[in-house]
Amino acid sequence: MNAGKVWTFGDNINTDLMLPGPMLYVSDEEQKNAVFAANRPGWAQIVEPGDVLVGGRNxxxxxxxxxxxxxxxxxxxxxxxxxxxxxxxxxxxxxGFVALECPGVHAAFEEGETAEISIENWTVVNLERGTRLAIKPVPKQLLDLMTNGGVFPFLERSGLIAPVA
Known part of the structure; x- marks a missing residue:
């Protein structure tokens, strides 16, 4: 899965912070720009493709x-x-978003450090500290959905629904 810069968030991060209610019916671009705007204004504009979120409990x-x-x-x-x-x-x-549980991950990373993730080995390594943690494995079928776009692309590829225009 390779490595990415870490952004840390605490416990009980609410879906309202990631997708505020008033943004439910706007474009994907507007939704994307609203992610964490309430608790980390401007974050969505500085996060980069390939970065990694590290969260606490729940x-x-x-x-x-x-x-x-x-x-x-x-x-x-x-x-x-x-x-x-x-x-x-x-x-x-x-x-189709990869979300994995990893006990100890929140204490193992500071914001800005680099996480190297291996789904093949179910591990994450903090490249600055050398700390290695075990990621809880996810069933293959669920992992395949997360890494291949999610349910709708799967249904389209299977011929069960028409492709989205």
Whole structure:
């Protein structure tokens, strides 16, 4: 999966912070620019493709809004969190955003450090400190959905729905 710059967030990060309610019916670009605007103004404009989110416990709590889609649209490499809220995880699978649980990850990284992630070995390494942690494996079917665009592209490739125009 390779390496990316780390951005750290704490416990109980709510989906409202990733996709505020008033942004539900605007363009993907407008949604993308609103990610974390309430708690980290301007963050969406400085995060770069391939960067990595590191979160605490219960990342993605709150409503079942498609906040994972906004993170995917920012072209983040993935989310590594102590624990991930079940609704958020399901939306990550559905929208093709890699979200993985990794006990100890929040203490193992400071913002700006580099995380090297290997899904083949289910590990993450802090390249500055040399710390190696185990990532909780995800079932192959769910990982395939997360790494190949999510449920809708899978259904299109399978001929079960018409391609989106």
């Amino acid at each position: 990342f993605g709590m709150g409503s079942s809004r498609p906040a994972a889609r906004s993170l995917r649209n920012l072209k983040l490499r993935c989310l590594l969190a102590e624990t991930i809220n079940g609704l958020f995880f399901r939306n990550a699978v559905n929208f």
